[in-house]
Amino acid sequence: MKELTKQQTKVLTCVEVYLNKTGFPPTRAEICKELGFKSPNAAEMHLRALEKKGYISIQSGSSRGISIVKRQQSFMGNSDQMPVIGLVAAGSPTLAEENIEKRISCDPNMFKDSFDYFLKVKGLSMIDAGIHEDDLVAIKKTTDVKNGDLVVVRLEDEVTLKYFKKDNHSLELIPANKDFATIKVDLREQDAFVEGKSVGLIRTH
Amino acid sequence: MKELTKQQTKVLTCVEVYLNKTGFPPTRAEICKELGFKSPNAAEMHLRALEKKGYISIQSGSSRGISIVKRQQSFMGNSDQMPVIGLVAAGSPTLAEENIEKRISCDPNMFKDSFDYFLKVKGLSMIDAGIHEDDLVAIKKTTDVKNGDLVVVRLEDEVTLKYFKKDNHSLELIPANKDFATIKVDLREQDAFVEGKSVGLIRTH
DNA sequence: TATTATACTGTATATTTTTACAGTATATTA
DNA sequence: TAATATACTGTAAAAATATACAGTATAATA
Numbered sequence: 279m280k281e282l283t284k285q286q287t288k289v290l291t292c293v294e295v296y297l298n299k300t301g302f303p304p305t306r307a308e309i310c311k312e313l314g315f316k317s318p319n320a321a322e323m324h325l326r327a328l329e330k331k332g333y334i335s336i337q338s339g340s341s342r343g344i345s346i347v348k349r350q351q352s353f354m355g356n357s358d359q360m361p362v363i364g365l366v367a368a369g370s371p372t373l374a375e376e377n378i379e380k381r382i383s384c385d386p387n388m389f390k391d392s393f394d395y396f397l398k399v400k401g402l403s404m405i406d407a408g409i410h411e412d413d414l415v416a417i418k419k420t421t422d423v424k425n426g427d428l429v430v431v432r433l434e435d436e437v438t439l440k441y442f443k444k445d446n447h448s449l450e451l452i453p454a455n456k457d458f459a460t461i462k463v464d465l466r467e468q469d470a471f472v473e474g475k476s477v478g479l480i481r482t483h
Numbered sequence: 484m485k486e487l488t489k490q491q492t493k494v495l496t497c498v499e500v501y502l503n504k505t506g507f508p509p510t511r512a513e514i515c516k517e518l519g520f521k522s523p524n525a526a527e528m529h530l531r532a533l534e535k536k537g538y539i540s541i542q543s544g545s546s547r548g549i550s551i552v553k554r555q556q557s558f559m560g561n562s563d564q565m566p567v568i569g570l571v572a573a574g575s576p577t578l579a580e581e582n583i584e585k586r587i588s589c590d591p592n593m594f595k596d597s598f599d600y601f602l603k604v605k606g607l608s609m610i611d612a613g614i615h616e617d618d619l620v621a622i623k624k625t626t627d628v629k630n631g632d633l634v635v636v637r638l639e640d641e642v643t644l645k646y647f648k649k650d651n652h653s654l655e656l657i658p659a660n661k662d663f664a665t666i667k668v669d670l671r672e673q674d675a676f677v678e679g680k681s682v683g684l685i686r687t688h
Numbered sequence: 689t690a691t692t693a694t695a696c697t698g699t700a701t702a703t704t705t706t707t708a709c710a711g712t713a714t715a716t717t718a
Numbered sequence: 719t720a721a722t723a724t725a726c727t728g729t730a731a732a733a734a735t736a737t738a739c740a741g742t743a744t745a746a747t748a
Contacts, residue, residue, distance in 0.1 A: 285725070300542065301550025302508050305705060317727045322707070327724080337505065341546035341705050341734060345506025383503075383590045389687045408613035408686070428688055481613070481684040482594045483633055490695070510735060522697045527737070532694080546704060546735050 282331065288313060289324040290333055293344055303344040332361075335381075347381065358386050362396040362414060372430075372437060372473055382414075389478035394419045396480070397430060397439065404428075404439060407454035409479065415439060416478040428476040433463065437473065487536065493518055494529040495538055498549055503592065508549040565589055567601040567619060587619070594683035599624045601685070602635060602644060609633075609644060612659035614684065620644060621683040633681040638668065642678065 282290065292312050296304040304312070309321035325344065328334045337343030347359045363372055364379035372395075379398065386392050396414035407428070409415065415428075423429050429442040431451055440451035440461065449470055451461040463470050487495065497517050501509040509517070514526035530549065533539045542548030569584035584603065591597050601619035612633070614620065620633070628634050634647040636656055645656035645666065654675050656666040668675050 283724070297506075300548075301502075302542075302545075302547050303506070305546075306707090307705075315726075317729090318706080319708090319728085320726050323725075337507075339706075339734075340507075341510075342507050343505075343706090382593055384593045385589050388587055388589045388685070405613070408610070408615045408618075410613045413613075476688045478688055479684075479686040480593070483681045483683055488694070511737085512735075520696075522699090523736080524698085524738090525696050528695070544703075544736075548736090 282328070282333070286324055286327055286331075287350070289321065290328055290346075290350060293334065294346060294349060297346065303342045305342055335359075359383055360386060360393070360396060360416075362398055364398045372432075389416055391418055391477040393417055393477045394474065397437075399439065403453040403455050403458040405455050407441075409439075409454070410481065413479055413481045415476045416480070417474040418477045419474040421472045423472055423475045430473040430475070432471040432473055433461070433468070439476070442472075442475075487533070487538070491529055491532055491536075491538075494526065495533055495551075498539070499551060502551065508547045510547055565591060565598075565601060565621075567603055569603045589685075594621055596623055596682040598622055598682045599679065602642075604644065608658040608660050608663040610660050612646075614644075614659070615686065618684055618686045620681045621685070622679040623682045624679040626677045628677055628680045635678040635680070637676040637678055638666070638673070644681070647677075647680075 289309060292309055293303055296308065296312070306318040306321040306325070309324075310316065310318055313321075315321060325334065325336060329336050333346070333348050335345050335347055337345070345359070347361075349358065359381035360383075361378045362380050362382060363377050382396065386394075393416040395417055397417050399409055399411055399413045399415060402411060417430055423442050425443045427442045428439065429451075430437060430439055431442070432438075433451075438451060438461070440453055443450040443452055447465045449463040449465055451463070453460065494514060497514055498508055501513065501517070511523040511526040511530070514529075515521065515523055518526075520526060530539065530541060534541050538551070538553050540550050540552055542550070565587050566583045567585050567587060568582050587601065591599075598621040600622055602622050604614055604616055604618045604620060607616060622635055628647050630648045632647045633644065634656075635642060635644055636647070637643075638656075643656060643666070645658055648655040648657060652670045654668040654670055656668070658665065
């Protein structure tokens with residue numbers, strides 16, 4: 279998550295406080311009044327920046343259409359709107375806004391380890407690990423992975439979920455389905471970027 | 484607190500659901516669309532009644548200026564401490580305190596359907612459905628189940644998680660593992676009590 | 689039996705609100 | 719050095735929204 283500037287933090291706090299006090303988000307004008315700005319465009323621009331950085335989402339065309347994605351302070355409890363990543367566009371960063379399919383309200387600490395986003399599973403390559411198509415795998419962004427971990431790896435422009443096995447320069451990405459082949463990468467020849475590892479899974483029946 | 488009429492309850496629920504989904508309250512027109520009213524005044528009048536009875540407060544002159552004073556149910560973007568049911572003691576009600584292994588902080592509405600508790604899976608009888616030992620299956624308490632649903636059924640003093648199939652007096656509880664046999668019950672001879680059905684699953688890696 | 693509450697449709701309007709556009713200025717990055 | 723991000727003022731118009739008013743109809747209450 280990108281860092282916020284001082285003013286952006288002020289605006290986000292203002293929205294949170296207003297929401298906490300009234301139960302609904304403020305208008306641009308109300309933010310201005312609260313923070314001493316003289317133009318509604320000042321608030322507008324800060325809100326746009328906050329959206330771009332993933333802290334809020336703005337429902338275009340709706341009055342007070344601000345929802346908080348990631349709270350700074352937790353007023354109520356610890357529930358964030360965790361992003362669900364569907365198909366990742368080639369070359370784009372996994373967490374880019376255009377890859378976010380929806381958001382689910384849940385506790386980032388509901389699993390043993392914290393996590394950053396859900397990855398929606400495509401295909402059947404992990405079926406023998408009880409991971410089905412459309413399951414949501416909770417991913418913690420980290421490069422600190424051990425052999426045997428279930429990891430998200432980017433190869434060229436493809437993102438894949440497999441078991442991790444590394445031995446010197448040889449990386450193996452192992453599926454859990456006998457119909458799929460292990461992906462073998464020689465790290466001297468090809469890059470592989472570990473995006474994170476799975477800390478849990480949720481499935482809707 | 485005064486009692487609500489059927490329609491007022493509907494409107495209040497509508498506001499709560501909208502708020503839970505978007506993070507801000509609905510407009511009169513949006514309530515109408517949701518509930519099938521054709522005039523914004525229909526929503527207006529219900530909101531006035533809800534305010535008069537103390538369930539909400541309305542900020543006059545503000546768009547979406549509805550705040551909920553008294554919630555009907557706890558929807559929340561906030562998390563509840565959902566109970567995890569481990570081994571169920573023979574004869575005791577499933578949700579009895581002594582059966583609660585721990586509690587997990589999460590949103591009761593994180594799946595498509597709401598749920599009441601997590602059941603910790605024992606054994607391998609559902610492995611081919613991608614349900615492993617120690618997975619937590621989210622159970623909604625209900626007796627309204629259809630053939631093919633994944634249900635929690637109590638037979639005598641045993642609680643089991645299986646696929647449901649009922650045909651007249653014949654009840655079949657079908658596992659997802661070829662090494663396990665389908666449980667067949669003649670309802671004229673033996674009682675079977677449907678405790679609920681699965682709406683989702685979570686697993687910690 | 690008159691009154692009040694519930695439960696709406698339908699229309700209209702004043703107000704609220706978003707949002708685009710035109711500027712100004714500074715700091716940081718490429 | 720040019721481009722981009724931040725950080726605003728000021729104005730205006732289009733769109734969203736609240737809300738008043740005029741009705742109709744039914745059920746409950748005094």
